[in-house]
Amino acid sequence: MAFQIECPNCGVRPAWEFHYGGATRNRPEPQAPSADWVEYIYSRSNTRGEESEWWYHRSACKLWFLAERDTSTNHVLETRRFEAQENVGG
């Protein structure tokens, strides 16, 4: 818990100001087989190492943004805004 995240709006802040939104992943098409939906709803990559994630600046600017974090050390390698055109899933 004791780490810092750089919010694209507010700069470097302690992690407890943020809410973790989970790893990015692709949502199946509405008509996809139910096995794909079970996989999407329940399975988690639970990566040990670098992962691309959603974070939310709960205690300040309320921005949802993307972060690359090493889950074994909590070191945040990069944060950036979500661009409306990109398909990152979540």
Add this chain to the structure above:
Amino acid sequence: MPSPMWRQHELKESYDVVVIGGGVHGLATAYYLTKLGVRNIAVLEAKYLGFGGSGRNTAIVRSNYRTPEGIAFYDHSVKLYEQLAAELEFNVMFSQHGHFTLAHNERGVTGLIERANNNRMVGVNSRVIYPAEIQKLVPHLNVFGHSRFPIMAALYHPPGGIIRHDAVVWAYARGADRGGAHIHQQTEVTAIDVHQGKVTSVRTNRGTIRAGAVVNATAGYASTISKMAGVPLPIESHPLQACVTEPLKPFLDAVIVSSTLHVYVSQTDRGELVLGAEVDDHQSYSIKGSLAFLEGAATHLLELFPFLANVKVLRQWAGLCDMTPDYSPIIGEAPDVKGFLMTVGWGTYGFKAGPASGHLLAERIASGKTPKLLEPFGLERFANDCLVGEKAAASVSH
């Protein structure tokens, strides 16, 4: 010279059952397997016995869960714990002085009433009590004094209590060793071989072992090990922090839990107060503690026991909790990989369940049939939409 609690062995080329994880779940599984006559067993532990969740939990035992499936399962565990010292000839220091889950709002009280009703339906001793009785049973608790979140009711569960967690691990290890199981510490699994839908061998840093069955009994590593066998899990690992204070004169024999205040506390036989919180918000494999946790835990504890203001914290630590979507564990054989079994996804409630999980999983392995108490907890329940929702009774309330 006293004989060691368990022996060291060369790694054999082949075992009937290879258990991955030298904590209470893995060792209990091995011990109960030896009792059923399955003796060619290896328990592989990457570090040392009890390094993971078994040595990092807050040693609370209880069965006042929410669902009939969960209550029956944890009740089996409490009953095994009650007999454990005699069964294993080892003092596990189980003290059943009662478990109190506090409610500070009306919704909380409703939840406690539901749990009390379900508990009694399954035959578990549990009832809702109100401030006057709470104060009588826990005289030092701040029931009627000034409080930001006054106590409105409590779920009183007399069989709940605390146990010496390391002793449980060592006792099962000695029992498994005496039964013929090989315990291999500092033996890390690097790969699991699956051939035509059946598990065949386990590769380790000390060599490859052929295995009839492989049991994933790890926490914090459950997803990593399962991926080696090609079995994805609905698990996300989160750190949970806890701390212990300097020893005080005995004043608290009960376990006190508050979901609203995100804190649970008990006093050990040495007099130290053990405090824990809810899991950290984010997925992580880092087990570093934080000042934010200590500040939160201290603030909340002082709501319950204001006179502890000058007590010093001795140490703090964290463990990894493998959280499932319904806050219930995953036990049984992987649907698509024969011989690959698991007792994983134990979230924040694994230690209290170790004896039941080991006992029932051993029966499953030895007989090939799934015991009734295990039926609700298979991995297939997620695809079948048959979740066992325990969040209301499992989160925070350890």
